[in-house]
Amino acid sequence: MQKDTNNNIDTILNSTIEGILLIKKGFIVNANDALVQILEYNSKDELIGNLATGVLIPSTTQKFLEFNKHLFQEVTLVSNSGDLIPAIIKISDIELSKKSYKIVSIIDLREIKQNENLLFRQSKLASLGEMISMIAHQWRQPLNSVASIMAKLKFKSKKNNAIKSEDLANEIKSIQNYLKYMSKTIDDFANFFKDDKQKEYIDIVKTTQSAKKLIEPSLKAANIQINIHEIQIQKIYTYKNEYIQILLNLLNNSIDAIIEKNIKNGKIDINFIKSENYLRIKISDNAGGIPKDIINRVFEPYFSTKHDKNGTGLGLYMCKVILEKHFNGTIDVKQIKNGVCFSMDIKI
Numbered sequence: 106m107q108k109d110t111n112n113n114i115d116t117i118l119n120s121t122i123e124g125i126l127l128i129k130k131g132f133i134v135n136a137n138d139a140l141v142q143i144l145e146y147n148s149k150d151e152l153i154g155n156l157a158t159g160v161l162i163p164s165t166t167q168k169f170l171e172f173n174k175h176l177f178q179e180v181t182l183v184s185n186s187g188d189l190i191p192a193i194i195k196i197s198d199i200e201l202s203k204k205s206y207k208i209v210s211i212i213d214l215r216e217i218k219q220n221e222n223l224l225f226r227q228s229k230l231a232s233l234g235e236m237i238s239m240i241a242h243q244w245r246q247p248l249n250s251v252a253s254i255m256a257k258l259k260f261k262s263k264k265n266n267a268i269k270s271e272d273l274a275n276e277i278k279s280i281q282n283y284l285k286y287m288s289k290t291i292d293d294f295a296n297f298f299k300d301d302k303q304k305e306y307i308d309i310v311k312t313t314q315s316a317k318k319l320i321e322p323s324l325k326a327a328n329i330q331i332n333i334h335e336i337q338i339q340k341i342y343t344y345k346n347e348y349i350q351i352l353l354n355l356l357n358n359s360i361d362a363i364i365e366k367n368i369k370n371g372k373i374d375i376n377f378i379k380s381e382n383y384l385r386i387k388i389s390d391n392a393g394g395i396p397k398d399i400i401n402r403v404f405e406p407y408f409s410t411k412h413d414k415n416g417t418g419l420g421l422y423m424c425k426v427i428l429e430k431h432f433n434g435t436i437d438v439k440q441i442k443n444g445v446c447f448s449m450d451i452k453i
């Protein structure tokens with residue numbers, strides 16, 4: 106090549122941020138500054154004359170990736186000090202001064218790969234944190250119930266010096282049920298994040314009744330009536346525990362509000378309305394309702410008015426996410442006469 110042409114080529118090669126190699130019959134005949142820097146050489150003269158395969162190792166399984174709509178080949182570069190650098194390359198044939206060369210443009214992937222790993226770790230951490238606060242959220246109520254049973258037993262044993270063995274057996278049974286539910290919560294959440302849980306045929310009315318049983322002690326303590334208005338519906342193929350989880354979140358919110366507003370005859374009604382493709386489940390209470398200025402925000406993550414009670418504000422957000430993701434469903438809330446009505450549509 107003539108000197109002028111060479112200078113021109115150098116200027117062009119050095120104007121890019123990619124590394125560039127010019128190869129003739131397998132040997133390096135030119136390289137730009139960017140590549141010299143990536144490979145940690147002092148000057149391109151140390152590269153020129155070497156076999157291209159000395160610095161550029163194609164991956165054994167020819168991997169091609171799409172980057173900005175072009176097909177690139179994934180390779181490993183070998184630096185001056187022997188470090189391996191992930192990169193992608195694009196090879197083209199060019200003709201300079203009537204001689205044919207291969208020109209290789211090279212993008213160093215180290216930074217991109219690092220960012221990718223960082224993002225992956227961050228999103229994993231975030232979902233782990235979310236999972237822990239959700240488990241904590243689901244555990245609060247059964248923990249309270251177990252604590253109140255224990256307190257009751259302690260009180261009774263002090264008072265009459267003896268607890269009827271039948272009573273004791275009953276209380277132990279309900280503690281066992283709470284513990285079983287708590288341990289199942291962990292599995293359910295682990296499954297929830299694994300995304301491979303199993304659907305089953307469930308009777309929605311019966312499942313609603315079993316969810317009510319779980320919170321019976323809190324209902325009694327606060328003198329709250331839950332009326333489940335039964336109807337005949339065929340079994341639905343869905344996720345049983347997630348349905349219970351949604352229901353418990355809604356019921357616990359009503360219980361919280363009834364206690365907070367000091368309502369003497371707390372009442373929660375659960376109604377089922379069936380249409381061709383959807384089952385609507387309506388949960389209404391007489392807890393006084395939600396102020397107009399916040400009713401539109403209750404499904405936002407971390408929105409809570411229960412700061413003194415450590416409300417996470419995840420309850421309704423979770424209901425919405427689970428309904429949308431796993432039930433093909435929706436949830437919304439309306440003010441009614443003495444309280445609110447949460448209405449869920451589940452696809453059947």
Ligand SMILES: Nc1ncnc2c1ncn2[C@@H]1O[C@H](COP(=O)(O)OP(=O)(O)OP(=O)(O)O)[C@@H](O)[C@H]1O
Pocket residue numbers: 242354358359362390392394395403404408409410411415416417418419420421422445
């Ligand atoms: N039935 C209800 N009556 C009145 N206010 C309600 C009712 N349900 C929800 N809210 C309001 O919506 C807010 C958000 O509810 P959400 O369940 O998401 O969180 P939280 O109950 O505050 O916290 P956590 O669920 O962790 O206890 C509550 O803080 C409360 O102000």
Ligand SMILES: [Mg+2]
Pocket residue numbers: 354357358420421
């Ligand atoms: Mg809640």
